[in-house]
Amino acid sequence: MEVDGFAGESKKEGRGRRKILVLDDKGIFPEDFVEYAVHLAARLNHDLLVLSADTAWEGERFRKRVGEAARNFKSKADSQGIGCESIIKKGDLGLVIEEIKVKEKRIGFVLADADMDRKKIAECIPLPIFSILSKNNRNGGKIMANRATNRKKQLAIKTAGLGVFSAILYAAVFTNADVVMKYFTRGGWYAALPVATVFVFSFVHGAFASNLWSLMGIEAVQKDTLREVERKAVQKKQKVAKKPRVYAYVNPFHRL
Amino acid sequence: MHDVAQQTIQFIDLNSLSVFFLFLVGFIGGLVSGFIGSGGAFVLTPGMMSLGVPGTVAVASNMCHKFPKALVGAYKRFKYGQVDIKLGLVMAASAGVGVQLGIKIQQWILAAYGQAGSNLYVSVSFVFILVTVGGYVFRDAMGSLRSGAVEKISALARKLQSINLPPMIYFKTANVRISLWFTIPVGFATGMLAATIAVGGFVGVPGMIYVMGTSSLIASATELVIAFVMGFGGTINWAIHGMVDIRLTLIILGGSLLGVQLGAIGTTYVKDYMIKIVMATIMLIVAVSRGLAIPEYLRQLNLMNISPDVTAVLDKISFVFMCMALSIGAIIILGSMWKGRRMAAAPANDEQLYAET
Numbered sequence: 001m002e003v004d005g006f007a008g009e010s011k012k013e014g015r016g017r018r019k020i021l022v023l024d025d026k027g028i029f030p031e032d033f034v035e036y037a038v039h040l041a042a043r044l045n046h047d048l049l050v051l052s053a054d055t056a057w058e059g060e061r062f063r064k065r066v067g068e069a070a071r072n073f074k075s076k077a078d079s080q081g082i083g084c085e086s087i088i089k090k091g092d093l094g095l096v097i098e099e100i101k102v103k104e105k106r107i108g109f110v111l112a113d114a115d116m117d118r119k120k121i122a123e124c125i126p127l128p129i130f131s132i133l134s135k136n137n138r139n140g141g142k143i144m145a146n147r148a149t150n151r152k153k154q155l156a157i158k159t160a161g162l163g164v165f166s167a168i169l170y171a172a173v174f175t176n177a178d179v180v181m182k183y184f185t186r187g188g189w190y191a192a193l194p195v196a197t198v199f200v201f202s203f204v205h206g207a208f209a210s211n212l213w214s215l216m217g218i219e220a221v222q223k224d225t226l227r228e229v230e231r232k233a234v235q236k237k238q239k240v241a242k243k244p245r246v247y248a249y250v251n252p253f254h255r256l
Numbered sequence: 257m258h259d260v261a262q263q264t265i266q267f268i269d270l271n272s273l274s275v276f277f278l279f280l281v282g283f284i285g286g287l288v289s290g291f292i293g294s295g296g297a298f299v300l301t302p303g304m305m306s307l308g309v310p311g312t313v314a315v316a317s318n319m320c321h322k323f324p325k326a327l328v329g330a331y332k333r334f335k336y337g338q339v340d341i342k343l344g345l346v347m348a349a350s351a352g353v354g355v356q357l358g359i360k361i362q363q364w365i366l367a368a369y370g371q372a373g374s375n376l377y378v379s380v381s382f383v384f385i386l387v388t389v390g391g392y393v394f395r396d397a398m399g400s401l402r403s404g405a406v407e408k409i410s411a412l413a414r415k416l417q418s419i420n421l422p423p424m425i426y427f428k429t430a431n432v433r434i435s436l437w438f439t440i441p442v443g444f445a446t447g448m449l450a451a452t453i454a455v456g457g458f459v460g461v462p463g464m465i466y467v468m469g470t471s472s473l474i475a476s477a478t479e480l481v482i483a484f485v486m487g488f489g490g491t492i493n494w495a496i497h498g499m500v501d502i503r504l505t506l507i508i509l510g511g512s513l514l515g516v517q518l519g520a521i522g523t524t525y526v527k528d529y530m531i532k533i534v535m536a537t538i539m540l541i542v543a544v545s546r547g548l549a550i551p552e553y554l555r556q557l558n559l560m561n562i563s564p565d566v567t568a569v570l571d572k573i574s575f576v577f578m579c580m581a582l583s584i585g586a587i588i589i590l591g592s593m594w595k596g597r598r599m600a601a602a603p604a605n606d607e608q609l610y611a612e613t
Contacts, residue, residue, distance in 0.1 A: 004303065057335050091337075183284030189497030194320055194500045195491060201509055202554060209514045210332070213521060220336055220524040221596075 017083065018102065022050045022113040023121065025093060027058075027065035030074055030113075033132055036110050040078045046108055047083035048073070054088065057139040057220065063088055093117065097124040152215075160213050162208035169204060173197070268308045268501075269513040277303070282321070284586045289512070290329045290519020291589050292535045293479030294457020295514070297322060298542055299582045301454065302575060304504060309606035313452070316494035317504040323487030327511045330480035330593030332520040338473050341406035344481025346436070347443040351456060352489065353480055354447020362451065372556035379553060381452050382546035390460050390539030396466075397532035407528045413469030413589065430470040430478070434606070441466050442480075450486060458539055465499055465532075472531040473523060522589050525596025529590070 022037050029050075035064040039046050050073055070086040077084035089096045093116075101107070109128040112121060121129055127242065173180055184193045213219070268274075281303050285296020302313035326400045333339050374580065377596055398408065409417075442463035450456030458481045458484040464475035494500055552567035554560035 029302065057337075059335060163520060170510070174503065180502060182501045184500065185498040187496055190498070191495030192399055193490060193493050194502045195488075196489075197502060197507060198320055198324045201506060202513060205510060206328040206513045206517070207516050209328075212514070212519055218293060218518065218521055220521050232555075 014194045018106050018108040019047045019049045021107045021110045022048055025053045025055045025116060027052055027062045029069040034073050034076050039081050041082045042080040047076055049101055050086040052088045053093050054090040055093050056091060085169055094120055094124045101125050155211060155215055159211040166205045166208045274307050275495045278507045281293045281563050283515040284582050285494045285516025286325055286512030287519040287589055288585045290516035291522050292531055293461050293476035294455050295538060299578050312499050313501050314501035317501045319487055319490045319494060320500045321508040323491055324483050325478045325516050326487055328513055329516040329520050330484055333477035333518055336524055337408040338477035340474055340478050343427040343430055344478045346439050348482045348485035350440045350443025351447030351486055354444040355451045358448040358451025372553050378452055378466040378555035379550050383543050386539040386543035390536045393462050394536035397529045397536055400529035402425035407471055409469040413467060416429045418467055430474045432469050434468055452502035470529045476531050522593040528590045530592050534585050534588050538581045541581035543575055545574045548574040
């Protein structure tokens, strides 16, 4: 598991208070979800700890999405005078929660979107979990579902764009094959031409290939066995987090 | 100098069949590389030569497609947390020295025994190393497959890790702390093998697993970093001499960039020992293939009395075996991915069923 960084804390005064752990694995916080979490925290006199788990290993894209959403979350929390801390982590949801559980002892309960794997969360953290069904309109359509569809559409457009760009690059080389071969095989400093060309092709065609597999639904899965190294790291941290215990020793032969 | 070289090089005319063949082999080679960290080169070079491409141009164009493929594969697997960049760079540095020595040995054999002697040396090295290392990996992988156990660190690696010989290096992603002196021979052997048979990963990956104690997942991903560094250096060297046929490179790259990403995704669906099974299967079949080529070289050196017709047939069978090695590797990868996907989807289906009832 990899810590991407702390997106920041909106308030320092409320540090001693209990916290509500808000879980998210999509990098999107629907408006009604944010409203609910903030009002609940205000009502119960809790702070918010927003944990965004990048379970799909999206990296920078996920960070950007969370950055925007977390700013909205924090401004809402500020308006109610609630402390709000946002954390982004990469990796398996279970391991991410386990690590937070070790670090943060003052979590009262968990808020999660109804789409998230409730069973998995419950296995990792022995606290009450509240699932929230987010809605984007009066008809009851779900924001998450809509955004997922939009994302797929965006992905299809991006893939098509990269595919066309890649095809243009191939066409450019093969329609001018004679000129290309003349200069690319001259040797000496002209060696930079084939090297630069394969770099450009690997970026464009590589991005197209990556998006194409994603569009076809072939994406990486994070299995427990694969995260063995991470698991070890978490276990190590858990060991460190254990407080030393004091043992009393009574000598039965001591004369009182 | 380059103009003189130019006049002697014949670049082939491409037809739709050769384009399809190169794209397909590129895709399968990429799939295998993305999964086990290396492979594909041993079929692509003879494959291109069978299309009429001169040997040096085939090697140069193959190498030019290898490093961007390794770059994309390494980036993809880095995103999954499988690449130890530090380990890759340390290995690549010692592999660079190994390559130089490998080339020197090749040149010495070429000068002393001619082309047939050099080919015999390459083929015997191929058979000896692939049978020894491939056999060991296969035995280990089958043991894991039968017991279903999680991969364990080998006794040799445990012993080497316990020896405190400065400078000690800690490789974070691999979670290995080992003396630099034990990483050098592995990298060196990788480089020597790369210079001899063009597939250094057949020693590099097992070396990282059994000598250094990394998991096969991390070893195969880190091998892509080594392949990138070595491929990049090799490409510059060939390109300076004007040997790269960019058309061949781009066609192969078109297939291999699709394949390498699929192979990298595939590693997340399967258990660790599948990487060893695929690697060992390919190594053993390739060993048979190279073994079949040996009689021809022995005949050329007058060490064996055999008809040229027989060796010509053996040569064809040898090439078929090479293609078979790559295809079987790809079939195992795709099959295990398919199985892994079904298993990953199974719990979700169970939950759905439970919700409906």
